[in-house]
Amino acid sequence: MTHPSTESPAALRRLDPEDAQLALTRVQEVLHRHEVIENLVHRQAEGGDRADLVENLLQRQHEAELQGFVNSLHPADIAFILESLPKTERQMIWRLVSAAFDADVLLEVSDWVRESLLEAMNRQDIMAATSEMDADELADLAPDLPPDIVTEVQKGLTVEERARLIEAMGYPDDSVGGIMDFEMVRVREDVSLEVVHRYLRRLPELPDHTDQIFVVDRQDKLLGTLSLSALLVNEPEIEVRDVMGTDYLSLSPLDTDSDAANAFERYDLISAPVVDGIGRLIGRVTIGEVVDVIREDSDEQALSRAGMQEEDIFAPVAMALRNRAPWLMLNLCTASIASFVASRFEDTVSTIVMLAFLMSIVAGIGGNSGNQTMTLIIRALAVGRVTGQNLWALIKRELLVTFLVGLMGSIVAAGFSWGISRSLPIALVMMAAMIANMLVGACVGVLVPMTRARFGKDPALGSSVLLTFATDSLGFLIFLGLATIFLI
């Protein structure tokens, strides 16, 4: 891969795919070297003026090296490096980043990194960085900024931009309104393509991700879209209305960003207009934002399966504690309840101690099997494949698959049980309990995410706690219950 940089070198460069990672390693090495020498100097001449002097010189040399290097990178790569460093080193590198990149980098980084960057900036730097942002970018940043700076920045905006800023700040983060921008090219339907060409030539450049121009009337109502392809392949004297498309996807600012992402993915879009209730064009969504939504949704899903929210490997420890503790406590409670259920069978277990070692196998395999079912269902729900009509077919299929896998597995498990207990009845109870608990897992795996989705909750979050709770408690209950009935 050859990576774009902000300079314009004369020749094409051919770099390694792990470019940004190499850059990160290089920054870390310089930081490390600096730290080692600093410690050395300090140890040799504690507190002396000479040590300070040497340190100062060294620091300046390292800083110059880092500064030159960091500022040769793409702002997205600078953001990546800042995200990958612990807080003090991050702020040190941030101070070296040229002010010209401040705005871009601030918009690229994750929320929790942005906080620590803003902390390290003074008022003037922040004002300078925000003054070049568009209304939609300001709206994204505003919650992290000191209120008085937001007020100050607003004063510098035109009336139109201020109205946009207020509008953009009014939409939820996960709505189309939250990801739309206002950089649109509008034309009228009764002009010729030649006029459009002349109009575009007056612009310094087209907005990013422009693949279509919006055709509106005097009230700003959207009439159609003129793709750049249509603009370029048709003769200049043709009128816009004759080549504009009138059959396109448009979004409402209150649609969810995930719905928009699904639509972009399915119809292979690059941009889509956002219109209000009466059909007026108020913004557009581009694939750049949509790709971020898709990636964030997928990250969120992976984290929420483990009971976490947005957290990074270098997020502050206090944040990590708040993030992880609730989930583990919840799991601890459900595990305690399951173990309390099992302890009701104390007499049975003290008669046949081997049961104590087998019961966790029954519970575990039920959870694993249920988790497979649940993963499939959550994915099918996410793409809208599950309807009222096929629910029953779905449950039947999952129960059948689970029963067949369970049958195979339970033979192995029965063999193992016989091996450690030398008792055929125990092996048979093991077999029955394992199949039964796997079926419990399949039912919970289908029904819990479906129920949560029906009531509008995120199907992934919390489902796995419920699943483990059910397969643990019922696994112990079924296994020890059957053992009490048939073996005691």
Place this chain on the structure above:
Amino acid sequence: MTHPSTESPAALRRLDPEDAQLALTRVQEVLHRHEVIENLVHRQAEGGDRADLVENLLQRQHEAELQGFVNSLHPADIAFILESLPKTERQMIWRLVSAAFDADVLLEVSDWVRESLLEAMNRQDIMAATSEMDADELADLAPDLPPDIVTEVQKGLTVEERARLIEAMGYPDDSVGGIMDFEMVRVREDVSLEVVHRYLRRLPELPDHTDQIFVVDRQDKLLGTLSLSALLVNEPEIEVRDVMGTDYLSLSPLDTDSDAANAFERYDLISAPVVDGIGRLIGRVTIGEVVDVIREDSDEQALSRAGMQEEDIFAPVAMALRNRAPWLMLNLCTASIASFVASRFEDTVSTIVMLAFLMSIVAGIGGNSGNQTMTLIIRALAVGRVTGQNLWALIKRELLVTFLVGLMGSIVAAGFSWGISRSLPIALVMMAAMIANMLVGACVGVLVPMTRARFGKDPALGSSVLLTFATDSLGFLIFLGLATIFLI
């Protein structure tokens, strides 16, 4: 959201966001109605000619209704509906889809659905559908086609297209070569923009997702890219070389598709050129393919965490068995080993039966906590944030976070243990074992995915089996070991 359809209605339509799902429900309803009436007629007059006649009429009526409806949808929506139906109904609907959509739908659907669609087509239909495909589309489809049809289709291609087909088929599925297409517009650097405009006007349309035109020399070496923005905002008499960009991202056909996806995401790209070892332009990758890669990678990751590969809720049962059984058997084996480890402490457990009910809590919480760590590390590895330099800082951070959460959790667990056993020593052993096992989970959660990544294996796959194995076996060992030492 307003959805695009294949017809061109005069006015804009405003539809619901869950459009495709509504269409699916409607198809299912007609199918269901048809089935109900069919059963009714059969029951009333078994085997009679009249019943056949009525059924025939009804069938034709339902088919006509479905046909009109299905063919009014976007090919991507037709693919979605086909994927959401069981096999027989899927093939019935497929027969109603107009031949004009065959190629698009075949290219949209998942592999396992495609098989069942091709089954339901005769030779001529397949030939007709494939004859309009581009070389890169054919290459995607070829593995599913009967070999004699591939040979036949090749005969219909131009020499250039045949060479491309063979080239495209040579790259692995998950490489840039596997997702690139050949629909590029090329220009020379020494012509004016006016000439480029005239050249484009001779094309019927620009290739999908064209945001830049490639500037090449006579040997097809890539010299730069001309963005449509630069083409449109600059004066026609300017030469291409004066406005072309020479600092862009280019890919090699052997880069992985995930690397390409990361680059598209970070640099907000719409298309990127693919060049060979000596700098010749051989293809391009577009955001349309990249979005599919991102979605597939995220799906794959979710499935592989549950020990599955690509499977859908309507995939054949035999496929589901092959897919799920190995993982469950593996888990069964590790659970059996863990339970074997625990059974070595039979004497301890038969002396204090309560230990049997507490040991699964220790094992479970270690697994849950380790899973949080592992999820974070896998994500950080995927974006390349983990380097040799920060590994140690990472381990320290995870151990600290885990220790602090463990301390809180173990107080709760000790309380519960005291509650069911009324023994302070047991509560203290519980506390120590739980913290220790959570630290085991944290170490395994960091080291296993890192080690797998270093040896080039997918860090997600298999990591969770190893994690559960470690936290189960060591959890039992630590807890029962401590109990044997201090309580017996």
